[in-house]
Amino acid sequence: MTTSEPESRTEATEAAPELLKAKGRVLSTLENDGSRRWIKPRVSSGSLHTRRMWFAAFLIFVFTVLPFVKVGGRPLLLIDILNREFIIFGLRLLPTDTLLMALLMVSTFLGIFFFTALFGRVWCGWACPQTVYMEFVFRPIERLFEGTWGRGGAPRGKVAGWKTAAKFAVYFVISFYLAHTFLAYFVGVDKLITWIWRSTPLEHPIAFGIIALVTVAMLFDFGYFREQTCIIACPYGRFQSVLLDRQSSIVAYHAQRGEPRGKLKKKSAELPILAPQGDCIDCGNCVTTCPTGIDIRDGLQLECINCTQCIDACDAVMTKIGKPIGLIRYSSQARDEGERWHLLRPRVIVYPLILTVLLSVFGILVATRKSFEGVMLRNPGLPFQVEANGEVVNSFRLALTNRSDEADTIRIVGVEPSTIRFELTTDSFEVPANGDRTEGIRLFAPKNAFVGGRLPARILLESSRGDERAVSCTIVGP
Ligand code: SF4
Ligand code: SF4
Secondary structure: OOOOOOHHHHHHHHHOOHHHOOOOOOOOOEOOOOOEOOOOOEOOOOHHHHHHHHHHHHHHHHHHHHHHOEEOOEEOEEEEOOOOEEEEOOEEEOOOOHHHHHHHHHHHHHHHHHHHHHHOOHHHHHHOHHHHHHHHHHHHHHHHHHOOOOOEOOOOOOOOHHHHHHHHHHHHHHHHHHHHHHHHHHHOHHHHHHHHHHOOOOOOHHHHHHHHHHHHHHHHHHHHHOOHHHHHHOHHHHOHHHHOOOOOOEEEEOHHHHOOOOOOOOOOOOOOOOOOOOOOOOOOHHHHOOOOOOOHHHOOOOOOOOOOHHHHHHHHHHHHOOOOOOOEEEEOHHHHOOOOOOOOOHHHHHHHHHHHHHHHHHHHHHHOOOOEEEEEEEOOOOOOEEOOOOEEEEEEEEEEEEOOOOOEEEEEEEEEOOOOEEEEOOOEEEEOOOOEEEEEEEEEEEHHHOEOOEEEEEEEEEEOOOOEEEEEEEEEOO
């Protein structure tokens, strides 16, 4: 048990039928009888904790402010799923940018693989919103209400019901605020502010429903599920075994130095010769401070989020007993086994190489992107008709998208092959800034132009800015 858990839990475990009892602890968050093991980690104030605290404050500021930041009138980051529009660092991507989005997604995953191979789970311990908000917002609030402010651990006595209710009331307010911040990334701050101040939930039931749902999800996560998100639910955590190699940075216990562990003994005249003992005095401080409830001395574990609390805890103990700090420290599996550390190894070379290729292709595609897009959509109904003069006619809709921040006029300058003629209600279309427009278009082709009932065609478009684009389609005939 991490802290002074109620003894009844242990009794319940003892009383469990033999068949139901696990041989040992299955998960750090479960008792042997399968019930939840509530973890109330102690605070280990040290240099790493202080740095993480400042970094968390900075990140909370960034997470909050980011949706408000605009570049050239556009949000820096927007994932507008409803309108199928994504803005990443000012770059606007539409559903037609499938290749760009695929490149970006694969590059993101490769970037994560590369970063993890080098620095291990630094993201989990230092920058993941789950850790940042759990360890530096929700747990401090809990400690405030449970009377363990600044030290952590289990409360000394029973916590009054009103304090628990007050704690959850504060949790609710923060979760509600976080839900709005979260939603701002998906709808944009302008729309969100309009929804908040100028409408009722009934006018925007979906948005209101999403906010309510996200608030409840946050409350559940930070109030109940907690470290289990990292241990059970997070896919990044589950993939660690394949993302790390023996040279990757990890938080590790220096077993050669620490073992055999044992309680600190004083030399005395009666006991002048002591059995050899490692530096670990088995005080358990590294265990009681761990937010995922594990013992780092058991070796590398999936549950370790590299939060460095055990480093601070152990360094404080070492300082107290006059031993060098670093019994628990940033290390690697290879270093722990006495091997030399190598920066260059296959995955650290291959990942950046592929990443460079992908990002170069991405950059070229973005740089050569046209200011507008067009696509031919076949009208439902009869695929073709034959006119009295023998021409075959197909009906389409020409869907145009203007990517620029200014309205644009787009016109058809030709059709290939030239034997095809087109019929349109207007010669040119004005497409609004960052908007779409769809127009009906009929294509006429001579009967003898078809091979196997098909005739590939290209519509040549030109914008008022001078950008040109060819849109392909297939005309079908007899
Ligand atoms: S805090 Fe250090 S000395 Fe104490 S049990 Fe952990 S490793 Fe051993
Ligand atoms: S073992 Fe240490 S670094 Fe890993 S989660 Fe626990 S306290 Fe954090």
